[in-house]
Amino acid sequence: MMQQSNIITRRRGIMGVRADTGSLPPELRQSVEAMNKAFSDFKAEHTKQLDDIRKGLPSADQTAKVEAISASMDKLQKEIAEAHTKIAASQMNGGEKKLRDAEYTGAFQAHMRSGDVQAALSKGSAEDGGYTTPIEWDRTIIDKLVLISPMRGLASVMSTSKAGFSKLFNMHGTGSGWVGETAARPETNSPKFKSLTFSHGEIYANPSATQQLLDDSEIDIEKWLAGEVETEFAKQEGAAFVSGDGTNKPNGVLTYVTGGTNAALHPLGAIALVNSGSAAALTSDGIIDLIYSLPSAFAGNASFIMNRNTQGAIRKLKDGQGNYLWQPSYIAGQPATLSGYPLVEVPDMPNIAANAVPILFGDFKQGYQIIDRIGIRVLRDPYTNKPYVQFYTTKRVGGGLLNPEPLKGLKVSA
Template structure:
């Protein structure tokens, strides 16, 4: 019952938001969403996606037939593009509903604070600057004014939802400035011998090391003292919301394209030809050509999936941006089956050749020599490193009457295993 209620609330919020957007922009709500009432659930959205995709397949087939006959129809092409855009909006609504369900489950696991004394002490310091011993509870060696344990945990949970890479990749919490990992070269050899044959020495594996350094991510929201004095809202939740949005935006970019200078080393930098292509002891992330100089092909995507060894495909998925997903949606295999398929149940993503798709806005667009799709097992392939603790420093002096809440978190990231990824490069 609780899960159904959270699902209904999430779906209603999305339907309301889309309707409001339509009213402001004078654009119609996509087909399938109009049927979602405030008391509906995510299944109605999924039905809308599947109906729109059925219409898309029919109209796209007509368009291709007319092109083969030499009768390209601009109106037919526009109709297909409009339906395609509707599918994108509907699928995005499904994905957003799934994220809201996850967020609701995270935030409603228990109504009680895990560290009530510490949270109350932080609230007192937040409003008035009162210093209490409990502010350093559990972290006396670090000193400073720290965010309460519950507040810190809430931000971390929400970042998993807001930042797609955090939801996909492995995580490691550290208590020092950096984290180093050893990688064996797999150089051990063996041989077959007879009973009395000599046993010469065989090769032994060597080791390489990769260090995952952290950079400092910060936010500096402000509020007036009167707002803090008079506010009846949950000020900790307000600050957490401010921070999580900014942190998720910055992290999402860095985990993909970060150059390692005061930030993580981004996944895309480890692909062949990237700035970190030679950084990992096991080499770089290999590429597969799309099959066309400036576009995607069905054969190229099939090659991408099957170039990844079978032992790494169990939890594999494809990451791409929305424009790329729009192009993938139009591709068919040799038997006329579409490579893209919509979600069929709540909590499940759209798929490409049977593997889940995660939409990440920071992925490159389709263009000559770009790498718009990465396919693989992200849990085994990329590591996100978090330095313990979110720090909050209350600053009432810099700009009176505003109180600044200088919030920092040290984050790093880098490649774990290049073998579990393949990247699609747009090339003939």
Template sequence: MNMMTNLRASAAMGRGLVAVRAEAQPKKIASIDDLNVAFEAFKTKHTEQLEEIKAGKTDVLTTESLEKINATLTELQTAVDEQAKINAAAKLGDGAIIGDIKADPEYTAAFKAHMRKGERAPSDIQAAMSKGTDADGGYVAPVEWDRTITDKLKQISPIRQHARVITISTAGFKKLFNDRAVGSGWVGETASRPATSTPQFGSLDFTTGEIYANPAISQQLLDDSAIDLEAWLADEVQTEFARQEGIAFLSGDGTNKPHGILTYVTGAANAARHPFGDIKSVATGQAAALSADGFLDLIYSLPAEFSANAKLFINRQSMLAVRKLKDGQGNYLWQPSYATGAPQTIAGEAVVDVPGMPGVGAGAIVALYGDMDATYLVIDRVGVRVLRDPFTNKPFVHFYTTKRVGGGVHNPEPMRALRVAAA
């Protein structure tokens, strides 16, 4: 039996699915129908598990089967999401379209020459927003290179993808905030008009830290290789940068790195940093578990004016617990995608998978809900810089790639956090 045959058998026979192994499934293009079949199998098996619990017994095979179906469900949902990204993503490479920028063949040739021999790139392909010096062997990465890495980071780092991103040309960024404390009142026609309160300004500094990658290639490989060296280096950089950014945007302490959004939640290190206060948290109602009421309280605690672009940010490991939650009418809160490119939902709200979010545990911030674009600010300090270093570690040539990035909450009001707690 193949994977979908097993799932259909489980949906029809209840206990029939006991041998689905996600790791053994052949690679295929997942469809919405596959996902829906898997969800029906999950609901059938979960209902069976609940009946066993009510009867005072727990079947290990039922639990194992449910976990396997859930793993398959997660894999299918991920495959559908990735397929949507692939369909929408621009292709990278020589002459490819990167966003609205077309790669320059002259730039590509010059960059590859620099990779192999360290030849100086012509000044006419250097990016106006980046800088480098000949004295330290510097190479100024053109706009196409910078845009390529940034585009990949947006695909991989969910916080960057959904947050507001700006590029600055100075060492830091300062934002002014109006406390909106203007006063007003009703008066009669000839009554005196006493002075009312005047709003005040506050400020918040956003500084950048430096993120780097330092891949190395042997000189012989550079001389002999026919691979696309530019694509190779971009892949190395985007993977490392995305991993580091994902950690920092969530929990960074602000020391040579961004201030993470979780540090602004009530009771966290930066709860008092912002002039508007902290990110308010809502309890799940259970000391160490999730609840349907907790998610509904979270969603409806957000002011209506911020709900249009709001999404739920949660990690994949927490989704098993979420998939078991039902509302008062017995409907599952979690629903799969029903169209290609459409997100999975919890209580009708779009879900974003954030790998670095804490898992389910007492006191953990297990989910964020709100408008990330209106809440979190990512600051890029102009471009990517690549230094070619053939001297430090012979016979390897290092390509020391750096980017200065900062981040922090610029408005806590459009975001809420779900904390695992009884109250």
């Protein structure tokens, strides 16, 4: 049975979320209302399950009910999240706008369709035949990656024009002292600096279409190419930002936790871990300990990340007053919360297991850095796989720990 916390939850902690659905689209409003009812049913059935366990009664049927409702909540939460994504996408890309590089865009489209090389395309040319995508296309793909790659929406992201990015860290060490009015002022110690370099890896996708399709249809090259590329890029990036080993890819945030492969790499140390309070499970006490292990300076923008399986276990945790720590999202554009902090589903986080780190908590904007080498490049290849034309698309991406202090991890351990 899940351990309950004896610590009084802070005022910001557990609070009901009012379902303000009046301004939502009908399909999203229905999902929100269904989630509201499902969560009420979940709490009632879970309470019955705990009562049966305390009384020593058979609980298999009750457990099945709880798991069925939880599965339904998973489906509803996914529908709400997808609706939020569509709303954000329409706000981000909605409306007609004049292209800033219309001439190059037109030349690029002509090249994608038939291989024509116009003068306007020369500014994006390269010796290997690749061309840099138009500004609007590049932005479209990156915007979509932000929406479907959770770490891009959480972490700090910057573009670079160099092969890598180095950051200096002040290790302090400046000396000082008290002196009299006329006393000598000898030289004091100066601060020490250490640097950390973030390098790029290259991520690619290689979608293809037949030449006849490109010739005959009214295919929207921009939309089609962005859609094909975003799926592959997001899948590869998501895994690398979490657990990448740094070999031709980013160093994942989990590699910097205490005991991780990069624990000694950062000048300021590793990401500190808090024990869950159980050798093989999560506890409400462990969650509260994790929250309060984070310095208050970083708590204002803090959030949790975990996968869906971990979120399912989290739903059953209560505080000392019997309030559920997890609360669903009832407002478009806002995630579910855990003890009042946003909870973001990151599929590549580990499952709950002994000595695993299934949850990270903190301010990821200040904690993890993603770097993009400016420009997505496309090589049109009509020869390798005839009758298909392949569009070999590449982007150089890197990432690593910016500062360990704004982040904490929860380790499954007693």
